[in-house]
């Protein structure tokens with residue numbers, strides 16, 4: 001009987017087999033590189049050669065948390081359309097947002113690479129067609145202006161506690177890490193809005209374990225998305241990435257589901273105005289209804305979507321204002337002209353003030369909470385985008401940071417200038433050719449951010465009351481935006497500030 005040896009097949013040792021496989025892979029790769037850079041329909045899209053045939057440049061800068069910056073720099077060099085990887089093209093022209101995410105683009109270009117939190121149960125971010133329209137209609141009520149008016153006291157109460165904590169710290173005379181306190185505040189508010197149950201970070205003066213878990217979750221998800229680009233070398237990334245935190249994604253879902261159940265079990269209360277109050281009202285009328293499972297997955301989406309984005313925006317506003325003291329003076333002037341005391345500061349009255357809105361818009365331009373790609377796929381027949389024909393199957397995106405800091409869209413893009421967002425006659429002459437529509441931090445179209453009004457109202461309220469109560473002094477430049485990393489969200493370094501009470 002012939003015995004087959006696993007260590008030696010005929011004259012081939014495992015080393016030979018490995019060698020043949022490696023040579024075949026290299027040969028395939030060389031052929032592919034030639035195709036990707038010469039014959040592929042994307043070959044003529046501008047971009048560095050290495051990015052046209054290899055995922056490595058994109059994957060490596062992503063792992064380093066610098067892909068948003070790298071794509072921004074590529075657009076400065078190659079123009080408004082850039083090939084960022086063999087399968088992906090980025091757009092930074094003023095019309096790109098509208099063409100890809102607005103009408104009629106939204107009907108043509110489907111989302112790509114989004115994963116359902118619970119397989120089989122679409123949440124707002126992953127639902128399509130009628131499911132998305134139905135869920136969006138249900139949630140729209142919870143994010144309406146009327147809802148926001150009923151919810152304002154939640155915001156004001158949390159800001160009261162936040163400012164009390166700031167006064168205590170201020171009396172101790174120590175610098176304060178504003179990033180940490182903004183995270184406490186934003187998470188407590190979203191907990192109350194989503195579940196009528198605060199995370200109590202401000203009360204306990206520390207991170208709730210769920211908050212810590214979520215912040216690690218962003219980074220791990222980023223690593224997994226990046227790892228896919230390594231193809232067969234995928235497992236290597238798992239060795240180096242903080243993947244253990246990803247397992248905690250399940251923990252986030254479990255906690256969200258549990259909280260929704262607890263919330264739905266609460267007795268009726270006419271004064272309650274959290275998100276589910278408005279959604280349940282709608283369910284009674286059957287139109288735009290939402291199942292309990294859908295409520296659970298949407299809660300799991302809204303907690304991260306509505307917390308870190310806000311703390312990032314406010315931290316960005318504070319840093320950029322303090323780096324530009326003349327803008328603080330202009331903002332104070334506007335607040336003092338409008339209000340006689342802090343108790344008069346409300347969301348409704350802030351809505352009429354142009355300068356504070358301009359400050360937030362300019363901070364969102366220079367420090368967009370979602371600075372990276374929002375992927376869409378070109379349909380099989382291909383499509384013309386920003387004057388370029390893009391073949392079917394290509395992944396397309398606008399990177400917010402790239403569009404916002406492109407000198408063709410904004411004059412002196414690295415200069416913090418809230419005035420560029422004011423009415424035409426009040427804008428400095430040198431900003432008059434800015435393409436304001438190139439900056440869309442909340443995206444555009446029917447799949448844009450549902451929390452946009454809430455985000456503006458919340459950010460302005462926190463900023464106005466903080467500036468009313470305190471003078472702020474920046475202690476160091478550790479927060480410097482240009483040096484920060486992005487793992488889906490910005491990895492925010494400490495923002496150390498000294499506070500001094502202002503006379504009331």
Ligand code: HEM
Nearest residue numbers: 124125305306309313369374441442443447449450451455
């Ligand atoms: C400054 C703060 C915020 C920014 C810059 C922001 C940005 C965005 C962007 C760019 C999208 C589109 C995502 C995509 O196409 O993949 C989005 C969607 C979304 N955002 Fe926000 N967001 C912010 C605050 C909020 C808040 C406060 C909430 C909720 C409390 C929220 C909830 C959502 C939800 C549920 C979606 C999915 C909408 C849909 O697909 O129909 N966001 N956001």
